[in-house]
Amino acid sequence: MVQxxxxxxxxxxxxxxxxxxxxxxxxxxxxMIPGIDGDCGGACACATCHVFVDEAWLAKTGEKDDMxxxxxxxxxxxxxxxxxxxxxxxxxxxxxxxxxLPESQH
Amino acid sequence: MSQxxxxxxxxxxxxxxxxxxxxxxxxxxxxxxxxAHWAYxxxxxxxxxxxxxxxxxxxxxxxxxxxxxxxxxDTHHKQFSSEPQIVIGDAVDFQPPMFxxxxxxxxxxxxxxxxxxxxxxxxxxxxxxxRKRVGDLLDSLPVGETFDWVDRVSIELTTQMLATLFDFPFxxxxxxxxxxxxxxxxxxxxxxxxxxxxRLQELTKCLEEFNALWQERKAQPRKxxxxxxxxxxxxxxxxxxxxxxxxxxxxxxxxxxTTRNSMSGGVVALNQNxxxxxxxxxxxxxxxxxxxxxxxxxxxxxxxxxxxxxxxxLGGKTIKKGDKVVMWYISGNRDDEVIDxxxxxxxxRPKARHHVSFxxxxxxxxxxxxxxxxxxxxxxxxxxxxxxxxxxxxxxRVTSNFVMGYSHLPVRLHAK
Numbered sequence: 477m478v479q480x481x482x483x484x485x486x487x488x489x490x491x492x493x494x495x496x497x498x499x500x501x502x503x504x505x506x507x508m509i510p511g512i513d514g515d516c517g518g519a520c521a522c523a524t525c526h527v528f529v530d531e532a533w534l535a536k537t538g539e540k541d542d543m544x545x546x547x548x549x550x551x552x553x554x555x556x557x558x559x560x561x562x563x564x565x566x567x568x569x570x571x572x573x574x575x576x577l578p579e580s581q582h
Numbered sequence: 583m584s585q586x587x588x589x590x591x592x593x594x595x596x597x598x599x600x601x602x603x604x605x606x607x608x609x610x611x612x613x614x615x616x617x618a619h620w621a622y623x624x625x626x627x628x629x630x631x632x633x634x635x636x637x638x639x640x641x642x643x644x645x646x647x648x649x650x651x652x653x654x655x656d657t658h659h660k661q662f663s664s665e666p667q668i669v670i671g672d673a674v675d676f677q678p679p680m681f682x683x684x685x686x687x688x689x690x691x692x693x694x695x696x697x698x699x700x701x702x703x704x705x706x707x708x709x710x711x712x713r714k715r716v717g718d719l720l721d722s723l724p725v726g727e728t729f730d731w732v733d734r735v736s737i738e739l740t741t742q743m744l745a746t747l748f749d750f751p752f753x754x755x756x757x758x759x760x761x762x763x764x765x766x767x768x769x770x771x772x773x774x775x776x777x778x779x780x781r782l783q784e785l786t787k788c789l790e791e792f793n794a795l796w797q798e799r800k801a802q803p804r805k806x807x808x809x810x811x812x813x814x815x816x817x818x819x820x821x822x823x824x825x826x827x828x829x830x831x832x833x834x835x836x837x838x839x840t841t842r843n844s845m846s847g848g849v850v851a852l853n854q855n856x857x858x859x860x861x862x863x864x865x866x867x868x869x870x871x872x873x874x875x876x877x878x879x880x881x882x883x884x885x886x887x888x889x890x891x892x893x894x895x896l897g898g899k900t901i902k903k904g905d906k907v908v909m910w911y912i913s914g915n916r917d918d919e920v921i922d923x924x925x926x927x928x929x930x931r932p933k934a935r936h937h938v939s940f941x942x943x944x945x946x947x948x949x950x951x952x953x954x955x956x957x958x959x960x961x962x963x964x965x966x967x968x969x970x971x972x973x974x975x976x977x978x979r980v981t982s983n984f985v986m987g988y989s990h991l992p993v994r995l996h997a998k
């Protein structure tokens with residue numbers, strides 16, 4: 477199990493155990509964390525799983541590919557640490573990762 | 583779904599299993615108002631999901647009919663171009679540029695200019711106003727009398743919204759409906775009710791009116807309406823008139839035909855599925871989920887078209903560079919490999935948001951959240967007032983292979 481912390485925009489914190497190999501979008505849906513929609517089911521094609529990765533973890537999540545960069549363009553309020561949660565897979569090296577949710581995915 | 587031949591006024595549509603696969607041309611607009619397309623798509627999904635057709639009307643093209651293949655094409659925008667056109671037919675000589683039919687980088691630049699008009703902040707600001715308008719309109723409707731839901735409700739509400747998005751003179755808002763209908767009609771989508779010449783003439787008038795608004799907005803400080811956003815942005819303020827017209831057509835149709843027909847489609851779906859209507863009355867908190875289900879079930883735009891920029895293997899077929907590729911969203915939304923009991927309308931369906939009606943990838947509908955909000959508010963306000971929006975006659979459907987719409991929906995309201 478990999479521990480993942482999701483912090484909602486209003487500060488509500490959810491610490492959950494994620495199954496290795498599942499994306500942080502899938503984990504959020506499984507654990508019913510509000511604020512992640514994941515309309516496309518993980519195809520990097522809808523930008524409704526936008527998260528801000530805590531700086532300490534950013535490098536470990538790897539590089540965004542072209543598609544993710546393009547899709548993020550359409551999310552609201554993107555920052556340098558913006559990622560799509562469907563493109564980050566839970567793994568041992570991310571055990572303890574903290575991601576923050578934007579005010580809204582819409 | 584009836585497997586028998588369907589008779590329409592002009593011709594008899596054959597049973598899909600009575601003809602050869604090669605003869606199946608999903609571009610034929612007559613299939614859709616007759617509701618004959620369902621059985622055709624069912625056959626294609628089973629027997630030839632990536633289907634080539636030499637159409638007399640539209641030339642050779644591929645039909646993509648399965649959900650996952652559609653997502654594949656939609657998300658590979660470097661292999662499948664949106665230029666020059668996103669509907670099945672090719673324009674003869676009138677083809678104003680618009681960003682839905684552009685590739686990167688220009689598409690991204692222009693799309694970004696206008697998105698603030700439908701941003702989350704903007705939506706939460708307009709929500710109370712939309713709710714009030716919906717309430718006022720519903721309160722003005724006759725109870726116990728037959729009237730046309732399309733004209734009085736679906737068109738009226740979407741047109742009011744559109745007038746707000748453009749800050750268009752409110753009293754003249756039905757002009758927007760008219761221009762939207764013209765933009766989304768014509769030979770390119772299998773509609774022979776108007777010529778390209780007539781469309782050009784009417785849309786030129788549209789451009790003249792919008793030019794005046796452009797000058798007015800340019801002279802004022804920037805606001806959050808579509809025209810002002812374009813007129814004040816360095817990336818769009820020097821557009822030539824045809825590009826301005828193209829983008830207007832895109833934004834007008836995008837905000838009009840789609841939501842309008844989902845507002846009508848919801849009434850049809852609930853009347854055809856009375857147990858679901860009971861479920862809704864018993865638990866109005868199902869509305870947000872039902873909204874997604876309505877949008878899937880209706881699929882207000884049946885297709886989007888792409889053009890292959892290189893040879894691509896898909897579903898065991900080779901799509902050649904330069905080929906026309908049509909993604910049939912209407913079929914993807916009935917694919918039982920991805921959607922359980924896809925022909926059924928189920929308002930509490932799990933994962934209802936996972937449908938293809940908005941498209942996926944960089945061209946995904948930019949107004950999707952606004953559309954959902956409008957339909958959600960409509961049903962919340964209906965349930966507060968009426969026990970039933972009863973469909974009392976046959977819906978009249980538009981003839982198009984693109985817009986899955988209703989032109990007339992006779993209904994009667996029952997008081998709560």
